Amino acid sequence: MTLAPPRPDVGRARTTGPDSEPLAEPNASAPRPPAPPPEHYQRYHIDTRHMPDRADLPTRFRVEVNRFELAKLLFKEIREYWGDWDVVLSRPCVYGVFSGPVGGFAPRPHLCVGCLRCTIQHPEAVTIRRNPQWQAWGDEYLKPAMVETLQQEAALGAVPVKGQGYRGRMGGPGWDGIWTDMSEIVRPTRDGIHGRETISTVVDLGAKPMYLRFDAAGMPAGETPAVSQVQLPMVLDMPPVHAMTPTIAAIWAATAHDLQTLALLPLRVMREEGLSGSQLVPVVGPGLGDPAGLAELARAPRMVEITDAALADEVRAAAPAAQVALRLPFAPGWRDALLGAIAQGLRVIHLTADYHGRGDGAFIRDLVIEAHTLLVEQGLRDQVTLIGGGGVVMAEHVPKAIICGLDAVSLDTPLLLALQFQPDGSMESRETARFVAPPGLEGDTDWGVQRLKNLCCAWRDQLLEILGAMGIREVRRLRGELGRAMFQEDLQREAFGGIDGFGD
Amino acid sequence: MASATEIKAASPTLVAKVTHYLHDGYRDRSAGVIEEPPALGDARWTDQLILSGWYMAEHGHSPEFREHRTGASGGGFDRLRFKFERDALFAADAAGAEAESARAAVDMSLVLNRRDTARKLTIKVPWYGGGMSFGSVSENVMVSRARAAKAWGTLTCTGEGGYPAGLNPYADHVITQVATGLFGVREETIQAAPIVEFKYAQGAKPGLGGHLLGDKSTTSVAQIRESVPWVSLFSPFPFHSVYSVEDHKKHIDWARTINPDALISVKVSTPTDVDMVAVGSYYAGAHIIHLDGSYGGTGAAPEIAKKNIAMPIEYAIPRVHKHLEKEGIRDQVTLIASGGIRTAFDVAKSIALGADGCVLGTSELVAMGCTRCSNCERGRGCPFGLTTTDPELQEWVQPDWGAMRLGNMYAAFDRQLREICRRCDLPSIAALRGRTDLLRFVAEGE
Ligand code: SF4
Ligand code: SF4
Numbered sequence: 001m002t003l004a005p006p007r008p009d010v011g012r013a014r015t016t017g018p019d020s021e022p023l024a025e026p027n028a029s030a031p032r033p034p035a036p037p038p039e040h041y042q043r044y045h046i047d048t049r050h051m052p053d054r055a056d057l058p059t060r061f062r063v064e065v066n067r068f069e070l071a072k073l074l075f076k077e078i079r080e081y082w083g084d085w086d087v088v089l090s091r092p093c094v095y096g097v098f099s100g101p102v103g104g105f106a107p108r109p110h111l112c113v114g115c116l117r118c119t120i121q122h123p124e125a126v127t128i129r130r131n132p133q134w135q136a137w138g139d140e141y142l143k144p145a146m147v148e149t150l151q152q153e154a155a156l157g158a159v160p161v162k163g164q165g166y167r168g169r170m171g172g173p174g175w176d177g178i179w180t181d182m183s184e185i186v187r188p189t190r191d192g193i194h195g196r197e198t199i200s201t202v203v204d205l206g207a208k209p210m211y212l213r214f215d216a217a218g219m220p221a222g223e224t225p226a227v228s229q230v231q232l233p234m235v236l237d238m239p240p241v242h243a244m245t246p247t248i249a250a251i252w253a254a255t256a257h258d259l260q261t262l263a264l265l266p267l268r269v270m271r272e273e274g275l276s277g278s279q280l281v282p283v284v285g286p287g288l289g290d291p292a293g294l295a296e297l298a299r300a301p302r303m304v305e306i307t308d309a310a311l312a313d314e315v316r317a318a319a320p321a322a323q324v325a326l327r328l329p330f331a332p333g334w335r336d337a338l339l340g341a342i343a344q345g346l347r348v349i350h351l352t353a354d355y356h357g358r359g360d361g362a363f364i365r366d367l368v369i370e371a372h373t374l375l376v377e378q379g380l381r382d383q384v385t386l387i388g389g390g391g392v393v394m395a396e397h398v399p400k401a402i403i404c405g406l407d408a409v410s411l412d413t414p415l416l417l418a419l420q421f422q423p424d425g426s427m428e429s430r431e432t433a434r435f436v437a438p439p440g441l442e443g444d445t446d447w448g449v450q451r452l453k454n455l456c457c458a459w460r461d462q463l464l465e466i467l468g469a470m471g472i473r474e475v476r477r478l479r480g481e482l483g484r485a486m487f488q489e490d491l492q493r494e495a496f497g498g499i500d501g502f503g504d
Numbered sequence: 505m506a507s508a509t510e511i512k513a514a515s516p517t518l519v520a521k522v523t524h525y526l527h528d529g530y531r532d533r534s535a536g537v538i539e540e541p542p543a544l545g546d547a548r549w550t551d552q553l554i555l556s557g558w559y560m561a562e563h564g565h566s567p568e569f570r571e572h573r574t575g576a577s578g579g580g581f582d583r584l585r586f587k588f589e590r591d592a593l594f595a596a597d598a599a600g601a602e603a604e605s606a607r608a609a610v611d612m613s614l615v616l617n618r619r620d621t622a623r624k625l626t627i628k629v630p631w632y633g634g635g636m637s638f639g640s641v642s643e644n645v646m647v648s649r650a651r652a653a654k655a656w657g658t659l660t661c662t663g664e665g666g667y668p669a670g671l672n673p674y675a676d677h678v679i680t681q682v683a684t685g686l687f688g689v690r691e692e693t694i695q696a697a698p699i700v701e702f703k704y705a706q707g708a709k710p711g712l713g714g715h716l717l718g719d720k721s722t723t724s725v726a727q728i729r730e731s732v733p734w735v736s737l738f739s740p741f742p743f744h745s746v747y748s749v750e751d752h753k754k755h756i757d758w759a760r761t762i763n764p765d766a767l768i769s770v771k772v773s774t775p776t777d778v779d780m781v782a783v784g785s786y787y788a789g790a791h792i793i794h795l796d797g798s799y800g801g802t803g804a805a806p807e808i809a810k811k812n813i814a815m816p817i818e819y820a821i822p823r824v825h826k827h828l829e830k831e832g833i834r835d836q837v838t839l840i841a842s843g844g845i846r847t848a849f850d851v852a853k854s855i856a857l858g859a860d861g862c863v864l865g866t867s868e869l870v871a872m873g874c875t876r877c878s879n880c881e882r883g884r885g886c887p888f889g890l891t892t893t894d895p896e897l898q899e900w901v902q903p904d905w906g907a908m909r910l911g912n913m914y915a916a917f918d919r920q921l922r923e924i925c926r927r928c929d930l931p932s933i934a935a936l937r938g939r940t941d942l943l944r945f946v947a948e949g950e
Pocket of ligand 2: 886
């Protein structure tokens with residue numbers, strides 16, 4: 001899936017537009033890449049390429065052929081349609097399941113799309129069943145259909161499109177209980193078919209003071225803006241402990257670079273693997289790395305994440321140019337910790353739930369709304385960047401999480417699933433989740449990078465669908481727009497509130 | 505890229521063989537003569553609902569041995585029951601001459617024009633067929649639908665793909681749709697139309713335009729759409745000429761200049777302000793407000809749009825109905841619901857929630873053999889001959905057979921709706937409108 005090709009006139013008109021800028025460095029003392037000349041303007045674009053599966057995954061359907069009945073059928077048809085060879089040789093399957101060298105006697109279930117024509121037509125000879133191995137994919141949160149969607153997105157980089165209407169449950173808990181708004185007559189721009197081509201997905205991460213102060217000499221005084229722009233409202237969170245390998249670290253780093261976003265890695269791993277760069281966010285804390293190690297990175301990071309607010313000063317001393325972000329789990333006491341961190345001068349907060357989106361007795365959706373609302377009420381929201389993660393596993397969860405109040409989301413398990421890691425048991429937390437790696441992944445960084453780029457492109461394109469439908473021109477304006485979301489509990493109460501039995 | 509020369513039409517013998525097998529399959533599977541296909545169905549359209557659809561299309565009445573009223577989606581229509589529904593299954597065929605004559609006495613008609621402008625138009629049943637374009641479905645399917653509409657005194661709709669010649673004999677029963685791509689829109693087809701439907705948005709892909717993949721844009725499809733064969737066709741979103749309700753009125757004025765007698769229907773999706781959209785459309789001159797909820801649709805659409813954008817129809821109907829009442833204009837406009845109406849019970853619940861009638865789409869395809877496999881856009885299109893323009897595959901649905909199946913399904917719907925009115929002691933389906941007091945909300949699984 002590609003976006004519109006770059007247009008020279010756009011480059012001349014908007015040489016410093018958000019899409020055209022390279023990654024901004026957090027302050028002037030850090031090296032700044034040269035700004036591209038106007039004629040080199042490129043609309044933000046993710047290169048996608050078909051990247052086939054590496055693991056031999058279960059097929060969705062089982063094709064069971066009764067060979068005796070099939071032989072009888074063939075015999076009958078040969079006799080009945082002798083001479084009409086197109087009729088004799090016609091197959092019920094238009095997807096090639098029975099088009100191998102020996103036809104239906106050796107069906108090819110990997111091609112089966114479950115249309116059921118063969119079994120409607122020849123019930124005595126063919127039965128199509130859902131494959132229990134396919135149904136066992138994922139865990140109780142990441143359902144098999146989600147895993148399949150992630151794998152397809154990672155393989156193709158395209159928006160999943162299917163015929164006929166929606167097939168799933170109506171609404172549900174968590175993200176499924178939100179519908180996004182749309183507009184009948186508004187579109188984001190006059191460009192392109194749907195006006196989507198110029199929607200910006202750039203977000204700013206960092207400190208955004210509400211106003212500037214100047215000293216007597218007219219120079220800025222006090223807090224100045226210190227933001228990093230990323231091209232996607234998605235950053236790559238630290239891989240699970242039991243999936244962390246040198247190859248995975250390299251894939252994270254290269255993907256973040258190509259996507260012009262950020263990847264979080266334990267500082268310890270970055271040092272061991274010799275990784276550094278403006279797209280990498282070293283995470284510092286017990287078991288992850290010591291702040292003093294920041295000085296040993298070949299290139300200074302523009303952001304460092306800490307797991308304890310008490311580490312902030314040490315990190316500022318070791319990496320003075322870096323923005324300091326606090327990783328704050330949604331655990332009891334998080335509200336006070338959030339306000340305390342902001343009072344302490346921290347301006348990027350990374351809120352985390354577990355891999356099933358749980359934290360402090362609630363689902364991440366409601367926790368994010370609460371965090372966002374708390375900061376709005378305190379008059380702090382526009383000064384702070386909220387990144388959030390845990391339970392964000394489908395493309396639609398990204399805009400929904402942003403509507404609930406995040407500036408950007410951090411991705412965790414979907415990245416592993418895109419790389420065809422098979423969960424080994426329930427994936428509940430970074431520390432405990434276990435996986436079986438796909439064969440031959442170690443050392444093949446290119447495959448992994450392309451799979452993750454494909455996934456992020458598919459997710460970005462789906463984000464554009466949502467933004468385009470709403471008539472919103474940049475993702476920054478989606479943040480906290482709760483009025484553009486419809487919550488099932490509200491809709492249901494309004495629609496069914498007076499009906500007997502409702503609320504019993 | 506496909507080309508016309510690569511695809512061969514089916515020989516009559518092949519058509520006879522395949523249709524014979526398929527028709528037997530639909531009949532025997534739905535009657536329970538052979539095992540239900542284990543991989544059939546989903547939460548919205550359960551295997552029981554699909555098999556019931558096939559059964560009704562075969563027999564003209566509902567199967568009493570299957571759950572043919574609701575699905576298992578866990579919300580919306582599937583959590584609503586009529587208070588009289590106590591039995592596990594609903595016997596539409598309550599025995600006795602008295603019940604029969606009570607059913608026969610129910611007025612099932614639906615008034616489509618409640619304003620002083622344009623022709624008076626009343627259809628005999630409280631539903632009509634939704635837009636499915638030539639290209640997204642075959643001409644055989646379109647003609648099947650038009651024949652059934654004519655036989656039942658109702659309507660079908662062109663969708664956004666022009667007006668194949670096969671529809672001409674049924675022109676009084678064919679709504680001409682004007683959508684954002686204006687594909688196939690001509691003065692003659694607007695002049696011939698009893699209703700002109702402006703499609704601002706569609707529930708299956710709210711906020712997105714239509715999309716016909718190149719493989720389905722055959723020579724004949726392209727000719728009607730006045731486009732280039734085998735090239736994908738995107739409809740823009742939204743109308744590039746409409747930025748306000750005033751622009752929308754200009755649209756309506758334009759259609760009414762060409763055909764002053766035609767009713768104007770405005771098809772919209774279900775955003776947060778759907779109630780305001782409905783009021784705006786009314787004041788712009790619409791006779792019909794057609795709400796298309798987010799869970800229906802027969803064409804291909806991004807999965808993210810189907811599931812997540814705009815509200816389900818069950819929630820939109822009461823919001824709009826009550827708002828129109830508050831504005832004092834409820835009885836001057838016809839409110840039609842679509843997008844997830846699967847069964848006669850969904851029709852009745854929609855009306856009880858405040859709609860005047862419904863538009864059917866997927867249920868019609870199910871009657872003609874759809875398994876809801878979602879492969880409509882894949883390869884050559886639907887392997888059952890529905891959503892395809894492949895010269896071979898489209899032969900699996902012949903208009904005589906298709907119209908017969910739809911007519912039978914309509915008969916079953918008609919009978920069930922009459923029985924619902926009888927049980928609720930209502931003289932007409934119109935009297936059911938807004939009667940939420942006849943419904944109860946049930947726990948999931950009840
Ligand atoms: S179910 Fe459809 S795709 Fe699968 S083998 Fe049968 S005909 Fe082919
Ligand atoms: S392809 Fe499948 S879902 Fe689409 S119309 Fe045909 S049977 Fe129905």
